[in-house]
Amino acid sequence: MFKRNRILAIKPVLEAIVGPENVRTDEAEILMYSYDAGMARARPEAVINFTDASQVAPTVKALYAAGIPFLPRLAGTNLSGGTVPLKGGAILNLARLKKIHQIDTAAHVALVEPGLVNLDLQKALEPFGLFYAPDPASQKVSTIGGNIGENAGGPLCLKYGVTANNVEKLEVVTPEGEVKIWSHRDPGPDLMSLIIGSEGTLGIVTRAWLKLRPIPPHIKTAAVAFTSLDAAMKAVTRIIKEGIVPRALEAMDKVSLDASLEGKANPFPDGTAAALIVELDGSDAGAVKKELETVERICAAESCAVFRVASDEAERDLLWQARKGAYPAMARLAPDVLVEDGVVPRPRLPEALRETREILSKYKLTAGLLFHAGDGNLHPNILFDRRDLQEVKRVKKAGYEILKACIKLGGTISGEHGIGVEKRVAMNWLYGPGELAFFRSIKNAFDPKDLANPDKILPVAADKPSETSGLAERASLSPEARTIIDELRLRSMRGAPTAVTCLGTRLKPETIAEGAARLDLRQLSGAAVIDADNLTARAEAGLPMEEFLKQLKDAGFHLDLPETGGSVGGAIASACPGLREILLGLEIARSDGSLLDLGGRTVKNVAGYDAVRLFCGSMGAYGVILAATFSISAGPRRGREHAGLPAPVTFKPDSYHTRLKNALDPENLLNPWIYRNK
Numbered sequence: 001m002f003k004r005n006r007i008l009a010i011k012p013v014l015e016a017i018v019g020p021e022n023v024r025t026d027e028a029e030i031l032m033y034s035y036d037a038g039m040a041r042a043r044p045e046a047v048i049n050f051t052d053a054s055q056v057a058p059t060v061k062a063l064y065a066a067g068i069p070f071l072p073r074l075a076g077t078n079l080s081g082g083t084v085p086l087k088g089g090a091i092l093n094l095a096r097l098k099k100i101h102q103i104d105t106a107a108h109v110a111l112v113e114p115g116l117v118n119l120d121l122q123k124a125l126e127p128f129g130l131f132y133a134p135d136p137a138s139q140k141v142s143t144i145g146g147n148i149g150e151n152a153g154g155p156l157c158l159k160y161g162v163t164a165n166n167v168e169k170l171e172v173v174t175p176e177g178e179v180k181i182w183s184h185r186d187p188g189p190d191l192m193s194l195i196i197g198s199e200g201t202l203g204i205v206t207r208a209w210l211k212l213r214p215i216p217p218h219i220k221t222a223a224v225a226f227t228s229l230d231a232a233m234k235a236v237t238r239i240i241k242e243g244i245v246p247r248a249l250e251a252m253d254k255v256s257l258d259a260s261l262e263g264k265a266n267p268f269p270d271g272t273a274a275a276l277i278v279e280l281d282g283s284d285a286g287a288v289k290k291e292l293e294t295v296e297r298i299c300a301a302e303s304c305a306v307f308r309v310a311s312d313e314a315e316r317d318l319l320w321q322a323r324k325g326a327y328p329a330m331a332r333l334a335p336d337v338l339v340e341d342g343v344v345p346r347p348r349l350p351e352a353l354r355e356t357r358e359i360l361s362k363y364k365l366t367a368g369l370l371f372h373a374g375d376g377n378l379h380p381n382i383l384f385d386r387r388d389l390q391e392v393k394r395v396k397k398a399g400y401e402i403l404k405a406c407i408k409l410g411g412t413i414s415g416e417h418g419i420g421v422e423k424r425v426a427m428n429w430l431y432g433p434g435e436l437a438f439f440r441s442i443k444n445a446f447d448p449k450d451l452a453n454p455d456k457i458l459p460v461a462a463d464k465p466s467e468t469s470g471l472a473e474r475a476s477l478s479p480e481a482r483t484i485i486d487e488l489r490l491r492s493m494r495g496a497p498t499a500v501t502c503l504g505t506r507l508k509p510e511t512i513a514e515g516a517a518r519l520d521l522r523q524l525s526g527a528a529v530i531d532a533d534n535l536t537a538r539a540e541a542g543l544p545m546e547e548f549l550k551q552l553k554d555a556g557f558h559l560d561l562p563e564t565g566g567s568v569g570g571a572i573a574s575a576c577p578g579l580r581e582i583l584l585g586l587e588i589a590r591s592d593g594s595l596l597d598l599g600g601r602t603v604k605n606v607a608g609y610d611a612v613r614l615f616c617g618s619m620g621a622y623g624v625i626l627a628a629t630f631s632i633s634a635g636p637r638r639g640r641e642h643a644g645l646p647a648p649v650t651f652k653p654d655s656y657h658t659r660l661k662n663a664l665d666p667e668n669l670l671n672p673w674i675y676r677n678k
Contacts, residue, residue, distance in 0.1 A: 040081035061177025080420030114145025133160035151197030155248035193613035243634020249374030256368035334383035344411035415604035489593030500620035541569025575617035585629035
């Protein structure tokens with residue numbers, strides 16, 4: 001139990017920073033901040049309101065020095081208990097920090113504060129013909145800072161990516177009160193992407209530079225009715241396999257449709273069991289029309305009952321109101337709704353839905369099924385009443401079984417809602433002990449006192465592991481990869497440093513420190529494994545990029561990258577432009593030979609810290625890349641253009657790069673000259 005007088009001891013310091021009226025300890029206000037949109041509850045000791053972003057760093061510094069836990073909060077719409085203060089301490093209320101500092105129409109970048117509501121940003125951009133792609137269903141109330149903390153998605157992320165794909169730079173207050181500005185374009189490992197999706201456990205965002213896009217001149221929205229959910233899912237799989245990348249591809253079952261359309265004009269015929277909303281966009285009207293005709297042909301082949309294209313903006317808005325209004329409509333049907341958030345490889349979505357329905361039936365529960373179908377992301381909205389303790393138990397068991405089913409099908413436990421407190425135990429089922437220890441090392445490097453939103457994301461002692469296998473046990477290692485691992489283990493036991501090399505296109509011999517024995521990865525060059533239905537490909541690190549691209553081309557696929565030489569692993573280690581957008585998973589050997597399997601084969605995954613992007617630009621110093629999984633396409637994606645390879649830049653490690661190096665490779669055995677003075 002926390003000491004109730006610890007805020008009182010530093011209250012004068014806090015009041016001097018933010019003003020006496022902004023340090024609140026009265027019971028009524030504290031109780032209002034004891035919950036969010038999830039099911040967890042916990043009482044804070046104080047609520048600190050900010051009126052200027054410059055107040056955040058000194059406040060955090062004071063709390064850190066006093067050993068008082070703290071966590072940032074905005075609208076509180078997150079669905080996994082991420083803003084519940086499990087260890088008391090202070091709620092840092094950033095909701096008043098909602099300025100738009102700049103809209104740069106030439107660079108297509110907006111500089112904003114974290115409290116800005118997502119939809120308010122969209123409205124501000126419309127007069128300039130621009131939009132910000134992440135559009136969660138909660139965008140009327142959810143904030144940019146909250147979207148960053150959860151790595152939020154939304155319907156448009158199928159084509160334009162989740163939050164991580166749409167942030168250029170962040171100003172971050174670290175857990176110790178330092179102010180840092182990090183961009184994914186910085187030389188070296190990608191620190192910015194670690195912050196996105198970290199739920200306030202690694203730092204607090206006070207300003208964000210967001211990527212903007214021109215509103216496409218041609219947008220077509222179709223509503224498609226099916227008499228069975230299975231037929232709708234088959235249509236989704238065929239659309240993706242065809243190589244079409246819709247602006248959005250959403251699905252709803254009958255329960256969700258009936259709830260969201262109650263009292264409104266229903267565009268679907270009687271007997272509709274499922275509906276798709278398919279939206280296409282582009283600058284070429286002819287190309288959009290052709291894709292729409294292909295989608296209609298696919299849906300007709302799966303016996304759709306109706307294929308209706310919105311005739312005007314009003315009809316389009318009506319369709320999207322039905323989709324985005326589904327959750328609040330479901331909430332009107334029962335006192336409480338549990339929204340699950342599993343993801344599976346897209347071809348496995350029909351199986352995931354069958355298992356989900358069987359689980360709901362087993363526990364005698366009613367749910368509306370919503371999907372970001374093009375991403376393989378399913379959202380069962382389970383109705384219940386928290387006053388009925390037995391029903392609560394059934395709901396929790398059903399939710400956990402749905403997540404286990406997603407893992408069994410090669411998926412993950414969260415695509416956009418985060419882990420928070422409510423999915424901590426499920427991290428044991430998704431990852432092995434090695435990955436969890438790796439994530440803890442990241443947390444410790446950023447927050448050694450464990451004061452920034454403690455006990456979130458990572459399992460604690462009370463979260464007992466399950467018999468379900470973790471991802472690390474499913475790594476597809478070749479004999480050559482096992483040889484690499486064995487060699488690393490031997491070198492680690494001897495304390496022998498390693499120079500990680502491959503084709504040698506980026507690592508200059510004169511930079512290698514004396515005494516570092518080469519570890520040649522050219523032997524990791526087996527044929528790429530292409531999953532045509534899921535549009536993913538796995539390649540070993542030593543495979544030359546030229547050969548990888550040729551294998552994809554011969555199979556009828558494309559990788560959205562500029563022309564680059566070297567190897568697959570070298571392209572990742574040197575942060576080839578555009579690579580972070582399509583990199584889904586990595587198999588990594590640590591300096592001691594232990595294996596990490598990070599990410600996977602799903603196009604959305606916010607389970608744990610974004611260590612996959614961390615390895616972009618890591619130059620072999622954090623771990624040895626053995627293999628990588630990429631998102632591929634049936635042809636070059638319209639609107640995706642990459643500059644050529646950047647000129648070499650001297651990497652000067654940030655203090656947090658060095659902290660991570662000390663945590664992940666404490667003996668500095670991998671490419672030791674990069675952190676020679678750590």
